Amino acid sequence: MSSNSQVTDxxxxxxxxxxxxxxxxxxxxVCIGVMMSFVNVSSTLSALSFIQQDLHISGTxxxxxxxxxxxxxxxxxxxxxxxxxxxGRRRTYFAGVVLFGVGSLVAFLAGxxxxxxxxxxxxxxxAAAAMPTGLSxxxxxxxxxxxxxxxxxVWASTAGIGLAVGPLVSGALLDNFSWHSVxxxxxxxxxxxxxxxxxxxxxxxxxxxxxxxxxxVLGTVTSAALAYAVIEGxxxxxxxxxSIAAYVIVAVGLPAFVVVELRHRDPMLxxxxxxxxxxxxxxxxxxxxxxxxxxxxxxxILYLQRVAHLDAWSTGVHMLPWxxxxxxxxxxxxxxxxxxxxxxxxxxxxxLMGVGxxxxxRVGIVDGYDAMWPALLALGIGSALLVGPSTAAAVNSVSxxxxxxxxxxxxxxxxxxxxLGTSILGTVAATRFPQNLTAELAEAGVGPxxxxxxxxxxxxxxxPEVPLVLRPLLDQAVPEAFTSALHLGFAVGGVVLLVAAxxxxxxxxxx
Numbered sequence: 367m368s369s370n371s372q373v374t375d376x377x378x379x380x381x382x383x384x385x386x387x388x389x390x391x392x393x394x395x396v397c398i399g400v401m402m403s404f405v406n407v408s409s410t411l412s413a414l415s416f417i418q419q420d421l422h423i424s425g426t427x428x429x430x431x432x433x434x435x436x437x438x439x440x441x442x443x444x445x446x447x448x449x450x451x452x453x454g455r456r457r458t459y460f461a462g463v464v465l466f467g468v469g470s471l472v473a474f475l476a477g478x479x480x481x482x483x484x485x486x487x488x489x490x491x492x493a494a495a496a497m498p499t500g501l502s503x504x505x506x507x508x509x510x511x512x513x514x515x516x517x518x519x520v521w522a523s524t525a526g527i528g529l530a531v532g533p534l535v536s537g538a539l540l541d542n543f544s545w546h547s548v549x550x551x552x553x554x555x556x557x558x559x560x561x562x563x564x565x566x567x568x569x570x571x572x573x574x575x576x577x578x579x580x581x582x583v584l585g586t587v588t589s590a591a592l593a594y595a596v597i598e599g600x601x602x603x604x605x606x607x608x609s610i611a612a613y614v615i616v617a618v619g620l621p622a623f624v625v626v627e628l629r630h631r632d633p634m635l636x637x638x639x640x641x642x643x644x645x646x647x648x649x650x651x652x653x654x655x656x657x658x659x660x661x662x663x664x665x666x667i668l669y670l671q672r673v674a675h676l677d678a679w680s681t682g683v684h685m686l687p688w689x690x691x692x693x694x695x696x697x698x699x700x701x702x703x704x705x706x707x708x709x710x711x712x713x714x715x716x717x718l719m720g721v722g723x724x725x726x727x728r729v730g731i732v733d734g735y736d737a738m739w740p741a742l743l744a745l746g747i748g749s750a751l752l753v754g755p756s757t758a759a760a761v762n763s764v765s766x767x768x769x770x771x772x773x774x775x776x777x778x779x780x781x782x783x784x785x786l787g788t789s790i791l792g793t794v795a796a797t798r799f800p801q802n803l804t805a806e807l808a809e810a811g812v813g814p815x816x817x818x819x820x821x822x823x824x825x826x827x828x829x830p831e832v833p834l835v836l837r838p839l840l841d842q843a844v845p846e847a848f849t850s851a852l853h854l855g856f857a858v859g860g861v862v863l864l865v866a867a868x869x870x871x872x873x874x875x876x877x
Contacts, residue, residue: 388566389507389508390517391566392503392507392566392567392568393504393507393517393520393521394520394566395559395562395563395566395567396459396500396501396503396504396521396567397500397520397521397524398463398524398555398558398559398562399459399462399463399466399493399496399497399500399559400496400497400500400521400524400525400528401524401525401527401528401531401555402463402466402493402496402528402552402555402556402559403439403466403493403496403497403525403528404525404528404529404532405528405529405531405532405535405551405552405555406435406470406486406489406493406532406549406552407435407528407529407532407660407784408528408529408530408531408532408533408536408663409532409533409535409536409548409549409551410431410432410435410486410548411432411533411660411663411664411667412532412533412536412537412540412548412667412678412681412682413536413540413545413548413678414428414431414432414664414667414668415668415671415672416540416544416545416678417431417479417482417545420544420545421478421479421482423479425796427479428796429597429788429789429792429793429796430479430483430597431479431482431483431486432664432788432792433597433785433788433789434483434484434486434487434490435486435487435489435490435493436490436593436660436781436782436784436785436788437487437490437590437593437594437597437785438486438487438488438489438490438491438494439490439491439493439494439497439781440589440590440593440778440781440782440785441490441494441586441589441590441593442490442491442494442495442586443494443497443498443589443777443778443781444582444585444586444589444634444635444775444778445494445582445585445586445634446458446462446494446495446498446499448577448578448582448634449495450495450498450499450502451502451571452571452577453571454569454570454571455499455502455503455506455567455569455570455571456503456563456564456567456568456569456570457569458495458499459495459496459499459500459503459563459567460560460563460564461492461495462491462492462493462494462495462496462497462499463492463496463556463559463560463563464492464556464560465488465489465491465492465495466488466489466492466493466496466552466556467492467552467553467555467556467557467560468488468492469485469486469487469488469489469490469491469492470485470489470549470550470551470552470553470556471485471549471553472484472485472488473485473486473489473546473549474546474547474549474550474553475546476546485549489552497777498777500521501518501521501757501761501777503567503570504517504518504521505761506570512700512704514758514761514762515700515703515704515758515762516700518700518754518757518758518761519696519697519698519699519700519754519758520697521754521757523693523696523697523754525696525753527693529659529663529689529692530685530686530689530690530692530693532551532682533667533678533681533682533685533689534679534682534683535548535551535682536548536551536678536682537677537678537679537680537681537682537683538678538679539551539678540677540678540679541677541678541679576631576632578626578627578630578632578633578634580626580630581623581626581627581630581633581634581635582634584619584622584623584626585623585634585635587615587619588615588616588619588620588623589778589782591612591615591616591619592612592616592620593782593785594608594612595609595612595613595616596785596786596789596790597785597789598612624637635775639772639775643873644873644874644875645760646873647869647870647872647873647874648708648712648756648759648760648776648870648874649760649775649776649779650779650866650869650870651712651715651716651752651756651866651870651874652752652753652756652757652760652776652779652780652783653779653780653782653783653786654716654783654862654863654866655715655716655719655749655752655753655756655780655783656753656780656781656783656784656787657783657784657786657787657790657859657862657863658719658720658723658745658749658787658859658862658863659719659745659749659753659784659787660783660784660787660788661784661786661787661788661790661791661792661855661859662719662723662726662745662787662791662855662856662859663685663688664787664788664791664792665726665791665792665795665852665855665856665859666685666688666726666738666742667681667685668795668848668852669729669734669738669848669849669852670684670685672845672848673731673734673845673848673849673852674734674735684735684738684739685742687739687742687743687746688742688743688745688746688749689746690746691742691743691746691747691750692746692747692749692750692753693750694750695746695747695750695751696750696753696754699711699750699751699754699755700754700755700758702751702755703755703758707875708755708758708759708874708875709870709871709874709875711751711755712751712752712755712756712759712870712874713867713870713871713874714748714751715747715748715749715750715751715752715755716748716752716863716864716866716867716870717748717863717864717867718744718745718747718748718751719744719745719748719749719752719863720748720860720861720862720863720864720867721744721860721864722741722742722743722744722745722748723741723745723856723859723860723863724856724857724860724861724864725737725740725741725744726738726741726852726853726856726860727853727856727857727860728741729741729849729852729853730849731845731846731849734849753780756776756780757776757777759874760772760775760776761776787859790858791855791858791859792855794851794854794855794858795848795851795852795854795855796851798850798851798854798855799824799847799848799851800821800822800824802846802847802848802850802851803820803821803824803843803844803847803848804817804821805847806843806846806847807820807821807839807843810839810843812836812839816836820840824844
């Protein structure tokens with residue numbers, strides 16, 4: 367008996383260790399999916415200037431290149447989360463990874479802006495399937511809340527790794543190859559993830575979920591129309607026929623979605639979750655975090671490339687204070703939450719990001735990086751206190767059976783924030799720059815005919831062809847006008863982040 371007991375005791379821990387190791391290997395496979403999404407975001411932002419110069423596209427079209435991915439993702443996130451619970455989390459995650467790889471291949475082969483935007487949209491659909499399903503896999507793999515927060519912290523830190531690796535790897539590629547090459551990164555990651563999914567991730571479903579087809583259609587159409595209205599309105603004007611049509615769809619679709627979801631016995635989105643002021647405030651914090659993360663990083667990259675005239679690799683290196691601090695602090699964010707609570711961590715993150723963004727107003731056209739790197743450090747620390755903890759706060763506020771819904775909800779708000787960041791802050795800079803440059807040229811006495819050509823070329827990222835006598839003037843006027851436009855974007859971003867900290871501090875539960 368004693369011998370058998372010893373064998374059992376010896377075998378037990380070994381079996382438990384193997385199970386634990388398998389769970390964490392599954393987390394790493396899930397992390398590849400989120401890394402792909404953030405690699406695409408940071409790589410595309412790094413490549414925007416190269417794409418614009420090669421394809422000769424306007425600033426408005428360029429906004430669509432960076433916004434198509436979050437637009438598609440926002441449109442399908444809630445639906446994809448439901449599919450994962452109904453038809454299998456592993457199956458849905460695998461499909462998302464494969465779709466992401468296909469979209470990356472389309473972007474790699476793109477010869478014009480239309481195909482590139484289509485590839486970004488396909489990647490967004492893949493990310494919509496992979497990200498909430500991956501979080502649902504983690505939530506159902508780790509029933510212990512403390513271990514779950516740690517696993518989500520690892521998930522969040524890989525987002526930072528993706529953001530840090532993206533500019534560096536894409537910078538090396540852009541300095542040696544065309545912009546197409548940056549999309550090969552995710553083709554490789556997709557192949558690796560697709561091969562590992564069947565080995566390390568177990569299949570799982572929600573045992574009692576029912577399909578909500580009307581809610582899925584209304585939610586998808588309304589989300590897409592709202593996202594389209596923001597992007598189109600910001601780039602072309604809020605009174606265009608297409609923008610007005612999108613507003614009408616939202617005005618009709620949103621109330622209908624609310625009525626359907628409240629009456630459905632098993633809704634795609636349980637709106638009763640939002641009766642909790644804490645849950646609603648968490649969604650606001652998650653959206654604001656990505657609004658600042660993606661929108662401000664876009665402006666910083668544009669400054670480094672257009673004003674400081676850095677190459678792609680050097681741009682990635684100069685972004686490291688933000689990205690590395692994000693990775694390091696994300697690794698310990700779970701401990702911070704355990705020590706101070708969710709409310710303090712999320713509020714501190716928003717305040718740090720807001721202050722860091724406003725500190726970028728000190729950046730000028732000469733020696734701007736001396737003023738920039740402390741601000742980037744604050745942005746990295748602040749965003750690390752938001753991305754992982756906001757996800758953990760949302761998932762831990764519901765039962766494990768609602769984890770997929772909660773993770774899809776927080777990711778929907780997060781990606782909507784990312785889309786708003788690029789569309790609003792990008793549009794602010796893109797529209798203010800030609801106005802500033804026009805005013806400076808007029809003040810210098812440049813005639814309207816010459817000035818119009820100069821402004822049109824500069825807005826497309828092309829070096830204007832002007833007489834030699836005007837070259838010194840342009841060398842000063844263009845970076846000053848562009849920096850002034852970026853300052854307006856920084857001011858808007860900083861105010862949004864600080865305002866979002868107020869309801870977060872008031873309503874988010876401490877534990």
